[in-house]
Amino acid sequence: MNKPPQLTSEQRAEALRRASASRKARSLLKAQVKSGELGVGQVLAIAATDPVIGKMRVVELLESLPGVGKIRAANLMRRISISPTRRIQGLGVHQIAKLGAEFTLSQPQFSRGRLLVLSGPGGVGKSTVATQLRERNHFWVSVSATTRPARATENNGVDYFFLSNEEFDRRIAQDDFLEWAQFAGNRYGTPRRAVEEAMAQGHDVLLEIEIEGARQVRQHSKEAILVFLMPPSWEDLVGRLAARGSDSQERRAQRLELAQREMAVAPEFDHVIVNDSVERVVQALVALAR
Numbered sequence: 216m217n218k219p220p221q222l223t224s225e226q227r228a229e230a231l232r233r234a235s236a237s238r239k240a241r242s243l244l245k246a247q248v249k250s251g252e253l254g255v256g257q258v259l260a261i262a263a264t265d266p267v268i269g270k271m272r273v274v275e276l277l278e279s280l281p282g283v284g285k286i287r288a289a290n291l292m293r294r295i296s297i298s299p300t301r302r303i304q305g306l307g308v309h310q311i312a313k314l315g316a317e318f319t320l321s322q323p324q325f326s327r328g329r330l331l332v333l334s335g336p337g338g339v340g341k342s343t344v345a346t347q348l349r350e351r352n353h354f355w356v357s358v359s360a361t362t363r364p365a366r367a368t369e370n371n372g373v374d375y376f377f378l379s380n381e382e383f384d385r386r387i388a389q390d391d392f393l394e395w396a397q398f399a400g401n402r403y404g405t406p407r408r409a410v411e412e413a414m415a416q417g418h419d420v421l422l423e424i425e426i427e428g429a430r431q432v433r434q435h436s437k438e439a440i441l442v443f444l445m446p447p448s449w450e451d452l453v454g455r456l457a458a459r460g461s462d463s464q465e466r467r468a469q470r471l472e473l474a475q476r477e478m479a480v481a482p483e484f485d486h487v488i489v490n491d492s493v494e495r496v497v498q499a500l501v502a503l504a505r
Contacts, residue, residue, distance in 0.1 A: 237267045244268060245279040255280070255318040256412040259311060262303040263391070263408040266382075269304030273297055280318070291317065308390070311408060315415040328355070328414040329504045330436060332422045334429040335444035336474035338455040340490045344444065344500070345423040347493055353501050355418035357410055360386070363401035376406070394424060394431035407435070419504040426477055429484070440503060443484035447491040 244261070247253040253261075258276055262269040277288035292299065295313045297306070306314075331354070333341055349356040360376040362383050371377050378386070383402055386392060395404030405422055413420050422432060432439050446452040456470050481487050488499050 237270075240267050241271050241275070244271075245275065248276065248279040249281060251281060254416075255314055256416045259303065259306075259314070260409045260412040263406045263412075266304070270302050272299075273301050273303055273306065274299055276303065305389075308407070308411070311411060312415075315412065328416070328418040328420055330410065330414060330420045330422070330432075330439045331500060331504060332424065332429045332432050332439050332441045333444060333500070334424055334426050334441070334484070335490075336446070336452065336477040337470055338452055338474065339444050339446050340455070340493065340496075341423050341444055343493055344490070344496050345421060347497050348421055348500065351497070353419070353497070354421040354504070355413040356421050356423070357405055357413075359403050359405055359424075360392075361401055361403045375403075393422070393435050394428035396425060396428055396431075398425075405432070421500070426480055440486070441484040442500065442503065443481045443487045444496065445478065445481060445487055445489045447489055 244253065244258065248258060255276065258268065262271070274288055274292060277283055277291060278285055280288075283291075289299075292301075295310055295317075297310055333344065335341055345356050348354045358372065358374070358376060360378050360383065362378055362380050363375075365371065365375070365377050369375065380402075383395075383404070386404070386406075387395065391407055392404035393407045393410060395402060397403075405424060405428070410420050410422070422428075424432070429441050433441060446455070452474060453471065456467055456474075486503065488496055490496050
């Protein structure tokens with residue numbers, strides 16, 4: 216048997232500090248659940264991106280819910296086939312759906328939200344549309360996970376969830392992404408659990424992703440509505456890409472060549488919207504969700 220690693224006094228102190236911080240974070244979350252400030256769906260969404268909460272046992276979450284207690288929690292876990300030692304991050308998709316049905320969908324004020332996937336060629340204005348929808352609270356806009364380092368102006372959980380390569384690999388193995396892809400040496404993915412829980416709570420969800428990612432989402436979700444954002448004209452797209460002063464002439468030519476290939480797949484999508492006005496696109500997407 217291998218001997219346990221020998222830690223220095225500094226390493227032991229750091230391990231104790233992390234353990235204490237984790238206990239405090241879980242204790243605070245359970246208090247929020249007990250007070251009704253957080254529900255099951257919200258906790259599951261938090262756990263999808265917070266490893267400290269993700270490692271909390273499911274039974275601790277259920278026992279914290281008002282009116283549940285140890286006996287009902289144990290009976291519920293047996294009915295859904297959740298092991299007493301199961302951690303939140305280890306829940307399967309079907310187990311999450313059953314928990315949602317028990318604690319969210321059974322509430323009549325909620326109807327399941329819709330999932331819209333917005334894609335299109337680079338430079339067509341997808342990010343601008345998504346920002347408008349987020350600011351107006353029309354949609355819950357998914358935050359992607361990535362392995363690339365955060366830029367100085369970016370915040371974890373707001374711009375992206377910044378993950379290590381090891382953590383990204385683990386989530387792929389657990390089928391935690393609706394879609395993922397590699398670009399410029401880094402990987403990007405859409406966390407599945409957060410999207411499903413937002414929809415279960417009645418929120419319409421918008422995914423702003425590339426075309427290959429949209430195809431993956433369609434494979435994972437039959438209810439996804441795929442929308443292709445088209446420029447008003449080829450000349451308009453050329454002008455938008457030319458306005459990106461950070462691109463070299465060679466890089467701009469590559470983007471235009473890629474855009475031609477991307478625009479050719481528009482017929483694969485459920486709807487095509489021409490981005491001749493951001494306001495009109497926003498209204499069209501809201502109408503599709505309704």
